[in-house]
Each structure stands twice: as C-alpha cells, then as structure tokens.
Amino acid sequence: MADKRYPGGMTLPAADWLRLDQQICFSLNAASRAFGGVYRVILKDLGLTYPQYLVMLVLWEHGELPVKKLGEHLRLDSGTLSPLLKRLEAAGLVRRERSARDERSVQVRLTEEGTALRERAVEVPRRIATATGFDLAELQDLRSRLERLTTALDGADLTETAGRD
Amino acid sequence: MADKRYPGGMTLPAADWLRLDQQICFSLNAASRAFGGVYRVILKDLGLTYPQYLVMLVLWEHGELPVKKLGEHLRLDSGTLSPLLKRLEAAGLVRRERSARDERSVQVRLTEEGTALRERAVEVPRRIATATGFDLAELQDLRSRLERLTTALDGADLTETAGRD
DNA sequence: CGCCATTTAGTTGTGCACAACTTAGTTGTG
DNA sequence: CACAACTAAGTTGTGCACAACTAAATGGCG
Structure with missing residues (x-):
C-alpha cells in the first residue's frame, strides 16, 4: 500500500501521490478557469x-445544426444546451425551430445578427493566444495532449x- | 487583418485562428470536464x-486554515467557498469557527471524521492517474505547462x- | 478618541455542468 | 395496425464559479 507501480515504471509513496494528484487535477482546473476569466473579459464586448x-x-x-449534433461537437447534453440556446435566442443570435422531417429534433440556425457577429469575433483568438504567452507550436502540442x-x-x-473485488 | 504575426514567428489566416481557438479552448474545457466526470465516479464512495x-x-x-488562505491555495473566493464549506460542515468533515484573535476570520479545521477520510482517499490518485493513461513524467510535464x-x-x-488602437 | 479605509466572510443573482426525469415523436416487430 | 423500445429535447434539482454587494471587525491617522 505504500508504493504503487505505474506505467512509466516509477513508484511514489501514496502520500506523495495525494500531493501530486492535487497538483495535476488542480492545475487543469485552474488553467480552465483562468482561461474562462480571460475569455470573460474579451467576450464582454x-x-x-x-x-x-x-x-x-x-x-x-458548420452552419445549421440540430441540438443533438451541437452537443456532440461540444460534449454537452440538452440539460446544458437548452437553456443556453434559449438565452442565445433571446439575444437574437440564433433561432430554434422544430425540424419538419423529424419533429423530435430542433434545428439551431444563426440569425443575420448571429452571422454578422463573426466579423467582430475574428480578433478574439489572436488576443487569447497572445494572453497565453505560448507560441503556435506549443498551443498545438498542448491541444493534442x-x-x-x-x-x-x-x-x-x-x-x-x-x-469490492 | 488577414494574417497575424505571432511569437513563434508563424502566421495563420484569421479564419483558421477561429478554428484553432475553438480547438484549444475547447480541449482544455473538455479535459477539465472529463476529469470532473472521472472524479465524480471515484469520489462517490x-x-x-x-x-x-x-x-x-x-x-x-496544511491542517487548519482560515477561509482566506484556503481560497488562495485553490484560487477561489468566499462566494464559492462559503456554501461549499457549509456543505462539508453539514457532512461532518470540517468545522468552522471564528478566530478569537481576529473575529473577521473563520478557521476551517478537520473533524476526526474528516481526518479519517484521508485513509480512504489515498487510493484515489492512483486510480485517477491510471485512468489518464499518462505516465508520471507526462503528468508532471503537463502540470508544469x-x-x-x-x-x-x-x-x-x-x-x-x-x-481602439 | 473618533472616523474612515481596508479586510474577511457571507449573501444574492446569473450562468454553466450534469444526473435524473418527463414529454413527445419515431421506429421496429408481431 | 398496435404497442413496446428507442430517441430528442426539455425540465428539475444540486452544486460550482464568479461578480457585485453587505455586514462586521480591524487598523491607521488626525
């Protein structure tokens, strides 16, 4: 119980694992929230x-998509998307309409205003990338990891x- | 406006930046949530x-800490911690008591039950690490990035x- | 001392993530 | 066709993140 074998072949005392675990899961969580903070400022406009x-x-x-497909791209379910899309619709950026072919499905499509917003969004990525201090190769590498x-x-x-066992 | 210089010296059309940005911010977000999902299962016990x-x-x-210090370690403010700590207290894992020295401050300390829980938690990190499929060096590297x-x-x-410019 | 800026927790309100559930529409099978 | 199994979206409830605010205590400084 003191030591654990690990893929890399290395071992660590369990107590140190607790610290390491704290560091890794926490760094990911912290980075994600730091990203969110930067986006929050930049997206305010x-x-x-x-x-x-x-x-x-x-x-x-991708243009028009059913909620289901949108969720697959984003790894989100309707419990998260439904209210979010409702807010985007209230903001006038998208419209939601039941598919005629399959009435279970709801198509989400951009309004003119939503399409136009893209023009103002094209500068966001560069500002974000600059804020990270990473160069392009590093960002690509991080993404793939x-x-x-x-x-x-x-x-x-x-x-x-x-x-159990 | 089509191309942007970037630390690494590389350039990309703005439209591709939108896609790349999507990929990077999204991967971080997705990884964070995937981690959360794995923890959710493992921590259920x-x-x-x-x-x-x-x-x-x-x-x-670190043992006993004021809410403020806890927040510094976790990059969280009282708006998040106060209700969370209240739930931990309701679960019998911690106690909160106003510091006698400075009555603005609230000390958070582990109960016996909270201390004892550590014994059951020591196996969590190994299970998480295994689930990532990463070896120790990769995890360390990812953490530092x-x-x-x-x-x-x-x-x-x-x-x-x-x-403006 | 009296007063005010600062600090610490906590509260309120909004939005997201997700599990569990509901509702309605579709599809397959006898 | 009837009916069960499945599927898509939405709803409900819990918890977290964070901005904005409040309340109470502290610490200077005239």
Whole structure:
C-alpha cells in the first residue's frame, strides 16, 4: 500500500501521490478557469459568455445544426444546451425551430445578427493566444495532449470500485 | 487583418485562428470536464464532489486554515467557498469557527471524521492517474505547462480593447 | 478618541455542468 | 395496425464559479 507501480515504471509513496494528484487535477482546473476569466473579459464586448462563444464557433463553422449534433461537437447534453440556446435566442443570435422531417429534433440556425457577429469575433483568438504567452507550436502540442487525455478519461474503466473485488 | 504575426514567428489566416481557438479552448474545457466526470465516479464512495475533494486535499496537507488562505491555495473566493464549506460542515468533515484573535476570520479545521477520510482517499490518485493513461513524467510535464499557462493568463494585459488602437 | 479605509466572510443573482426525469415523436416487430 | 423500445429535447434539482454587494471587525491617522 505504500508504493504503487505505474506505467512509466516509477513508484511514489501514496502520500506523495495525494500531493501530486492535487497538483495535476488542480492545475487543469485552474488553467480552465483562468482561461474562462480571460475569455470573460474579451467576450464582454460581444455580449457572450465563454460557453455561448463555443456554441457560436460551432455554428459559424458548420452552419445549421440540430441540438443533438451541437452537443456532440461540444460534449454537452440538452440539460446544458437548452437553456443556453434559449438565452442565445433571446439575444437574437440564433433561432430554434422544430425540424419538419423529424419533429423530435430542433434545428439551431444563426440569425443575420448571429452571422454578422463573426466579423467582430475574428480578433478574439489572436488576443487569447497572445494572453497565453505560448507560441503556435506549443498551443498545438498542448491541444493534442489534452485531447489524448480526454479520450483516455472518457474511455477509462472505473469498475475497480472501492471495497469490492 | 488577414494574417497575424505571432511569437513563434508563424502566421495563420484569421479564419483558421477561429478554428484553432475553438480547438484549444475547447480541449482544455473538455479535459477539465472529463476529469470532473472521472472524479465524480471515484469520489462517490467518499461522498465528495471534486471541488470538495480539492478543499480536503488542502486541509489534509496544511491542517487548519482560515477561509482566506484556503481560497488562495485553490484560487477561489468566499462566494464559492462559503456554501461549499457549509456543505462539508453539514457532512461532518470540517468545522468552522471564528478566530478569537481576529473575529473577521473563520478557521476551517478537520473533524476526526474528516481526518479519517484521508485513509480512504489515498487510493484515489492512483486510480485517477491510471485512468489518464499518462505516465508520471507526462503528468508532471503537463502540470508544469498548465501552471505556466495559468500564470500567463492571470498576468495577461487585456487592455487592448475591441475598437481602439 | 473618533472616523474612515481596508479586510474577511457571507449573501444574492446569473450562468454553466450534469444526473435524473418527463414529454413527445419515431421506429421496429408481431 | 398496435404497442413496446428507442430517441430528442426539455425540465428539475444540486452544486460550482464568479461578480457585485453587505455586514462586521480591524487598523491607521488626525
């Protein structure tokens, strides 16, 4: 119980694992929130929150989409998207309408105003990138590591439940 | 406006920046939430949420702390911590008491139950690390990159406001 | 001492994430 | 066709993040 074998072949005392774990999960969490803070300031001009901006990015790239597809792109479910989209609609940036072909589905499409907002958003990424202090290669590298991490976490087998064997 | 110089000396069309930006901010966000999902499952046994676990980690490492110091460690303010600590107190894991020396300050300390929970928590980090599929060196490296990122973002000068130059 | 700026927690309100559930529409099968 | 299984979106409830604010205590400074 004191030491644990690990993929890299290295071992650490369990007490140190607690500290390391704290550092890693915390850094990720902190970086994510720091990012959110920077976006919050920069997006204020556009009247968007960070998650709303992500939705708009997807719509600018893919055009009209059903809520379901939007959720797949963003890894979000209708519980999060429904109220968010309602706010975007209230802001006049998107419209939601039931698909005629499949009445279960709701198509989300940009309004003229929503499409126009893209012009004002094109400068956001550069400002964000500058704020990170990272160069392009580093950002790309970080992105690929994070995607690998997310894939691993999503596919992780967590059945090794506490007490049982 | 089409191309932007960038620290690394590389350039990209603005439209591609929008896509890249989407990828990077989104991967960080997604990784953070994927982490949260894994923690949620693993911490269920301990009756903790992920932010509550972070608070417990700090308390296990540093012992009794005022809310203010706790917030500095976790990059959180009282608006988040106050209700969270109230829930931890309701769960019997911590106690909060006004400092006698400075009555503005509230000391947060572990109860016996809270201290004892550490024994059951020591296996969490290993399970998390395994779920990431990363080896120790990669995790350390990722952590240091994320910390550098957070520092840069926190210190970023965002005064380059929209319209002006 | 009296007064005011500062500091520390806490409260309120908004928005997001997510589990669990509801509602309505669709599809497959006998 | 009837009916069960499934699917899409929305709703409800809990908890977190954060801005803006309030309340109370502290610490200077004239």
